[in-house]
Amino acid sequence: MEDPAAAAEPGGATPWPEARRIARDAARPLSPVTRPLAETTGTVLAEPLAALSDLPSFDTSAMDGWAVSGPGPWLLSGELLAGQRPGAAPLPDGHAIRIATGAALPPGATAVLRSEDGRTEERGPAGWLHVADGCPKPEPGQDVRPRGQECRSGDHLLASGTPVTPALIGLAAAAGYDELTVTPRPRVDVLVLGDELLDDGPPRDGRVRDALGPLLTPWLRALGAGPDTTVRRLHDDPDLLHQAVGSSTADLIITTGGTAAGPVDFVHLVVHRLGARLLVDGVAVRPGHPMLLALLPAGRPLVGLPGNPLAAVTGVLTLAAPLLRALGGRPDPVPYAVPLAEPVAGHPVDTRLIPVAFDDASGAARPLRFRGPAMLRGLAAADAMAVIPPGGAEAGAAVDILDVGWGSAS
Structure with a gap:
């Protein structure tokens, strides 16, 4: 197996496409399980x-009508409903039996005459079936779903x-x-870091509302994580993070915040303490540059997302989504590109991911405002994220599109 970190640039940020490949190659599908449907x-x-x-397991009527034998007219007798077993005796030539959609065809039947194409008449003690005026005679096999079709x-x-x-x-x-x-769907533990975060109400007293906890739980499930995925809030304490990661039994661990070089950014320290191997340490993408991917000693992956909401979203699409596909045995999505409705300035050397909405008339991707690292307003109105190469892209240029996966497991 190729070393998944082989493409990482020592001492520098990993190119965005390589970071996604490394994440995909860092995990293997979970062991199969057998479950009720x-x-x-x-x-x-x-x-x-x-x-x-x-399938079907027997010759079946495709319509309500009559099972007939021969060209007709037909002597009528009996009725067959779905779920009933026809008698073993063949339907004689010149005979018909009333039949419902999905009922097993009696032996000897050559076709089904639809209800609207037939007319009956009473003649003595027996009823007779005729093809209605203006309707064609049933061809052999007409309106029959043959066994094994x-x-x-x-x-x-x-x-x-x-x-x-x-x-x-x-x-x-x-x-x-x-x-x-x-x-099975992988189980994910999400550890949200930040003493500045509030669990309810509006921002106040220098603190901000936690947006990532509520965002990540349903989104990760939509991307393929299991229903038992959990989110926990932790104080800014490296010992607490060390304990939480070390005791986790999840298939994938995700942290938010603490991946840069600020006074309380200690994810790197904890990764080092745990003896994990860094596969990705920074990605050449904006927003979201200070993300990381490490393999814990038991081989389980840990993704460190930046704390800014849109930067964390970029980290999910770059590292977490490919890992979830790999763990869950899912194929990669089919890539596609869409022209830009207007030009987008690029970073000189890094890839940019920006929220876009698709124009109903032209199908072009329209870049949305409010796409700063800490903003979610643009993303909330977005259909997808557009991949802007270093240097930017002109109006009309086809750019790669990443589906965000709301409501799916893409």
Whole structure:
């Protein structure tokens, strides 16, 4: 395995694309687990999904109407509803039986005549079925879902690594599964640092409201973290952080604040005390430059995010999101680019990530205001984040787009 830190620049910030690659390569998928279908939403398949039965498992009526044998007219007898087993005796030529959508076709039936295409008449003790005036006679196999139309038993349905969606769960149930073997969603501990943070009310007395705790919990879950992801507030005390990290059993630990070089920035000190190996120590990106990624002695990753809210968001997209995909066995998102609606000034040497909204008419990415490191107003109105290369980009230039992942596990 290639050393994930091989691309880091000694003594300098890691280029933004390399930092993302290092994060992706720093983790491997968690061990597979087998869970009931209802508990697998948001995971990914850890092994291929194969059909356990034919779908449909018998010839089925695709419409309400009559199962008919031969060209007609047909002598009517009986009724078949979904869930009923037809008799073993074949439907004789010239006979028909009333049938509901989803009901098993009786042996000997050649087609289904839709309700709107037939007319019945009473003739003596028996009823007769005719094709309605102006309607075509049913062709053999018409409105019949033949056995195995969707798949045969043993057919490969989906590959390992496929995200488990409600539709996948429905397919698995239809194919005979009660449980699935999946890669679980990683558990994340978020440790929010800062004695200046308030838990409620407006900013006051020189202190500010904690925005990252409320932001990170739902966002990390949307990016693939498990529902048992937790957020804890810690005082600015390196011993408390040391104890919290050392006692954590989470698959990924994220800290916020304390990654720069200020008087209470001690994340580096704690990482060193724990014997962790720094893979990324600063990234050439704005905002969010003083972020870090370290591997604890047991191999679990720790991401240190800056304390400024938009800078922390950049850190999540740069380091935490690739790690969550790697741990959860998720594929990388398909990259795409969108033209800019207006020019954006760039940093001379660093990549910039800025919030953008997509123009309804042109589809272009419109840069939003309020995109300073401590601001969330632009991000709250954004559709995505645009990647601005060093030196900036002109109006009309195609720039890479990062979906923020609200409401998804992208």
